Amino acid sequence: MALLYIIMIFLIISIIISFGIGANDETMATLYGSKTLSMKELLILATIFAILGATLLGNNVSETVGKDLLAIEVTNSIVLTILISTSIWLIVSSAFGLPISTTHATIGAIIGIGFLKGGGFGVNWSTILEMGIWWILSPVIGYLVTYGTYKLIHKFVISKLNGFKSFIKTEKYFSYILLAVICWTAFSRAGNDCSNAVGIVVGVGIGVDTNILLLITGLSFASGIVILGRSVIKNVGTITELHPSTAFASEIPIGVILFFGTLLGIPLSGSHMLVASLIGLAKARRAPTKKGLWKILIIWLATFPIAALISIALYFPIETFI
Amino acid sequence: MKLLKDKKNELDEINKEFLAETLNGSAILHEALSSFIEGKVSKELLDGVIQSERKCDELKEKFTQVLFKDKRALPFLVEDRYNILMMIDTVNDKMEFFARFLKVNPFKLYEDINDEFRELCNACTKSVEELINCVILIETDFDGAYKITFTIEGLKRKARTAKFDLLEKLYKMEDNPLKVYLTSKLVTYIYEIASWTEETSDYLRGLIIKYPSR
Numbered sequence: 299m300a301l302l303y304i305i306m307i308f309l310i311i312s313i314i315i316s317f318g319i320g321a322n323d324e325t326m327a328t329l330y331g332s333k334t335l336s337m338k339e340l341l342i343l344a345t346i347f348a349i350l351g352a353t354l355l356g357n358n359v360s361e362t363v364g365k366d367l368l369a370i371e372v373t374n375s376i377v378l379t380i381l382i383s384t385s386i387w388l389i390v391s392s393a394f395g396l397p398i399s400t401t402h403a404t405i406g407a408i409i410g411i412g413f414l415k416g417g418g419f420g421v422n423w424s425t426i427l428e429m430g431i432w433w434i435l436s437p438v439i440g441y442l443v444t445y446g447t448y449k450l451i452h453k454f455v456i457s458k459l460n461g462f463k464s465f466i467k468t469e470k471y472f473s474y475i476l477l478a479v480i481c482w483t484a485f486s487r488a489g490n491d492c493s494n495a496v497g498i499v500v501g502v503g504i505g506v507d508t509n510i511l512l513l514i515t516g517l518s519f520a521s522g523i524v525i526l527g528r529s530v531i532k533n534v535g536t537i538t539e540l541h542p543s544t545a546f547a548s549e550i551p552i553g554v555i556l557f558f559g560t561l562l563g564i565p566l567s568g569s570h571m572l573v574a575s576l577i578g579l580a581k582a583r584r585a586p587t588k589k590g591l592w593k594i595l596i597i598w599l600a601t602f603p604i605a606a607l608i609s610i611a612l613y614f615p616i617e618t619f620i
Numbered sequence: 621m622k623l624l625k626d627k628k629n630e631l632d633e634i635n636k637e638f639l640a641e642t643l644n645g646s647a648i649l650h651e652a653l654s655s656f657i658e659g660k661v662s663k664e665l666l667d668g669v670i671q672s673e674r675k676c677d678e679l680k681e682k683f684t685q686v687l688f689k690d691k692r693a694l695p696f697l698v699e700d701r702y703n704i705l706m707m708i709d710t711v712n713d714k715m716e717f718f719a720r721f722l723k724v725n726p727f728k729l730y731e732d733i734n735d736e737f738r739e740l741c742n743a744c745t746k747s748v749e750e751l752i753n754c755v756i757l758i759e760t761d762f763d764g765a766y767k768i769t770f771t772i773e774g775l776k777r778k779a780r781t782a783k784f785d786l787l788e789k790l791y792k793m794e795d796n797p798l799k800v801y802l803t804s805k806l807v808t809y810i811y812e813i814a815s816w817t818e819e820t821s822d823y824l825r826g827l828i829i830k831y832p833s834r
Contacts, residue, residue: 333698461760462697465831 304374309514311381312496316515318388319400319491320348320522324534324572325484328545331535334473337528344527345520347484348492352516355489355560356496357508366425367408370416375617382616383407383609387601392522395529396597399567400491402433406605414610429564436555436566437574443551444578451547452582473542476549483553487568490560492519534572538580538587547582548575570598630686638679638705639752642712645672646748649715652722653741653810657734661726666719673716680709700827704755707820711748714816718809725802730793736786737807743779744810747772747817754824762828769825776818783811 326340335343368376384403391398405426412420459465492515496508523531540548552571559566573594580587645668652665683705687698729737750772758765786807790800 459831460762461758461765462701463759466697 307378308374309511311378311385312511312515313518315381315385315388316352316492316496316518317522317525318385318392320519320524321392321526322388322398322400322530322569323348323484323487323491323519323523323527324397324530324569325480325487326523327531327534327572328540328549328576329476329480329535330531331537331540332473332476332542332545334476334542334545337531340531341524341528343481344484344523347481348488348520348523349513349516351485351488352492352512352519353509355486356493356512356516367405367422368412368420369422370412370420373617375613375619376411376415379411379609379613379616380404380407383410383605383612386608387605389526391597391601392526392530395533396594397530397534397569397573398597398601399433399569401429401567402598402601403605405429406602407609409602410606410609411613413606414613432559432564432566433570436559437570439555440551440571440575441578441581443554444548444575445582447550448544448547448579448582451543456543469542472546476542476546479546479549479553483549483556483568486553486557486560488516488519490556490566490568492516534569534576536588537573537576537591538583538585544579544583548572548579551575627686627689631683634679634683634686635701635705638676638683638708639755641672641676641679642708643749643752645669645676645712645715646745646752648672649719650741650745652719653745656722657729657738657741659728661722663723663726666723669719670716670723673712673719676709676712680705703823704820704827707816707823708751708755711751711813711816711820714809714813715748718806718813721809722806727799727802730790730795730803732793733786733789733803736782736789740779740782740786740807740810740814743775743782744814744817747775747779747814750775751817751820754821758824758828762831766825766828769821769828772818772821776814779811779814783807 323344326335326344329335329340329343330337370376384400384407387403387406388398388400409421409426414420455468459468492512496511496515552568552575555571556566556568573591577587577591579585648665648668652662652669655662655665684702687702750768754765754768754772757768787804790803790807793800
């Protein structure tokens with residue numbers, strides 16, 4: 299009975315956290331920004347690929363996040379605290395339309411709990427540092443690869459176009475490729491992010507079938523995109539002016555890096571990469587970016603300490619309840 | 621997908637018809653102005669300009685209705701094309717306004733200003749013709765369309781010079797003040813056609829520059 303009670307609580311919390319992750323998912327932003335699909339069409343597509351990605355790709359990363367980060371005994375109350383703290387911060391930032399990294403929020407909450415329970419020795423710093431390198435590198439790679447990709451597309455395709463008709467024809471082809479690339483990205487992101495939501499539950503080993511857990515989180519992830527995610531999609535999709543060709547240039551690095559990151563079990567931040575890619579694109583096109591990007595940067599920097607503080611504040615009430 | 625293609629073809633057809641009708645309106649206006657310079661006000665021709673504008677309005681409404689049906693036809697460039705259509709519609713409105721003004725106040729033009737008036741009228745109707753060429757060319761040839769925008773700018777300058785030369789002569793005339801006033805208004809209204817045509821060509825030039833192949 300007690301086990302069933304715990305499983306139910308964990309399931310509810312997993313649903314809440316995957317909802318929060320979905321609410322902050324901006325994968326479809328470039329489809330919206332380039333007007334390739336309407337909001338309704340892209341939400342349907344996001345739902346399909348969220349469920350497929352969570353169930354088919356989610357197993358790889360879950361184990362890394364769940365098992366390697368804490369150097370203390372992982373109890374049910376610790377897991378719950380981390381999940382709830384992450385979801386609170388994700389939902390709050392989504393309500394303001396600001397894209398943050400789910401991985402960063404989770405790690406921030408883990409660091410908070412690690413400090414609270416074990417001081418400086420509560421967290422497995424070597425794993426955190428190993429991941430930290432990728433967190434810094436992935437937006438840099440995203441920026442540079444998008445910059446280079448756009449320059450290549452411009453040199454070999456766009457600069458050779460003459461007249462609206464040839465533009466429309468070419469952009470149509472790009473929109474088909476973009477659609478395929480984004481579906482692929484949404485697929486791998488759902489795998490990456492949903493695995494973060496269930497990773498710690500898997501780490502605790504409460505005996506729930508991971509596939510069922512991933513299916514439930516996939517559904518909840520999709521609900522998050524549909525209900526709250528649209529404001530994040532709108533916000534990111536309008537960082538700079540997009541056409542299918544330029545949106546394509548900004549999606550390539552994200553799709554490639556996330557896919558291999560997921561396969562290799564590296565928890566990457568798709569949000570950071572996409573925003574960096576769009577800024578790289580604007581720079582390459584000498585196009586303006588929208589005002590207020592500093593808010594995104596601030597919320598990125600604030601994610602670690604705020605998630606850590608939320609987890610510290612929530613730990614004792616949750617432990618008492620459990 | 622078939623629906624989108626049908627809609628795109630429908631929009632293209634309406635657009636072509638709209639441009640052809642604008643050219644037709646401009647040709648009728650040119651004819652009406654020629655007979656006005658010769659001392660005749662042809663109400664039939666002026667009515668022709670008004671009817672042409674009405675037809676353009678209907679086509680514009682049809683274009684807008686097709687555009688805002690449940691599905692989008694041209695996700696890329698749709699706003700730019702819509703803006704071009706609306707700006708050309710304003711050129712049509714200005715031609716119609718001029719025709720209506722002359723229709724309700726028919727009078728004989730002073731012979732002293734015939735040359736300047738003819739130059740002004742030629743520049744105006746020629747600029748509308750060039751504008752339509754530019755809009756057609758922008759679909760397939762940015763460089764060609766870009767050159768035409770400068771031709772239109774030149775025509776507007778020519779019209780401006782003719783306008784002020786004419787006004788200079790007109791304001792020195794000692795005649796019925798009402799006729800002087802009506803003539804100056806007429807000159808201003810016809811000049812506005814060239815002026816707005818140049819505004820539209822500036823917009824087209826901006827689009828050509830905006831597109832990344834430039």
